[in-house]
Amino acid sequence: MSREENTRQHFVPKCYLKYFLGGKSDCCAYDKVQNKAHPITLNSFCYENFLYDIDSQFATLDDGTNNSKYIEKNFFYDIETEYSKFLEEINNSLSDIYKNGVFPEKMRQKLAYFIVIQFLRMPKVKEETKRFNDAFMPEMLSIFKEGLAKESGDDNLEKLNINAKFDASRMHFKQNFGNDEIVGEFVNAILNNRWIFVFSSEGDFYTSDTPCVVHQSTNSRPLCMGLAQYGSEIIFPIIPKLAVIIYDRNFYTDLEVPDNSVNAASYEHIAHINLNIYENADRFVISKKSDFDIINQYIQDNG
DSSP, X not given: OOHHHHHEEESSOHHHHGGGTTTSSEEEEEETTTTEEXXXXXXXXXXXXXXXXXXXXXXXXXXXXXXXXXXXXXXXXXXXXXXHHHHHHHHHHHHHHHHHTBOOHHHHHHHHHHHHXXXXXXXXXXXXXXXXXXXXXXXXXXXXXXXXXXXXXXXXXXXXXXXXXXXXXXXXIIIIITOHHHHHHHHHHHHTSEEEEEXXXXXXXXXXXXXXXXXXXXXXXXXXXXXXXXXXXXXXXXXXXXXXXXXXXXXXXXXXXXTTEEEEOOHHHXXXXXXXXXXXXXXXXXXXXXXXXXXXHHHHHHO
């Protein structure tokens, strides 16, 4: 494996992105910074250098080995191997799925897992986790020193110069996508909501460098980091021909289509999904068709 592959660590897997590149190594992307479409290669976006690397002093595993690249080279390698097979299965059976009109339950359960992992592995979640620990750990250490001083009767213990140290990548892993309890809770939460699949025979759906969109219709308490919030709507383009919208079933009570149904995409469906992908993207939006008319029209209408 080349040094570039060790350095550039993708937070959106290549095995997913390749479906939106039309099988090529490059594509046309809409760049929100430059406000125009231009060519881009698979290795030039959706990554950060050393994003998942753990500092060696925190990289000791349960078996005693020290592996600073465990997250990238072991954990995500295994997940993305299964994700690649899963996407291939969907792509190969898509005609039958659309014909049957219902998305298979076993596939839906797998998809829920991959959506949650995608949501939790993002750099923004790592940043939020670090901010939380930066604020929380010194406070907990202060409480610990205060309790130790009271228990021992030695007030000097409260003045001990002890700093709370942690590794941001390890905490991102342990408190999010590498925590089976948290992942399971998030997966079950979204599985209990209403899933509507939308099929586009022309492959009209975009994706982006932030492919999991969580749209909120209320200011309710953000359960599961917003994924299970009252009024939430999750939008996820699976492949260019298939997207899913997951609606909070307690808020969206008037949906006219059955749960888990696979529906032909109308222009309104395509525009709704693609504009949410565009607005949620950090910088790059990808279209297999290199067609960004919806974005251009939106910009023209809204300035």
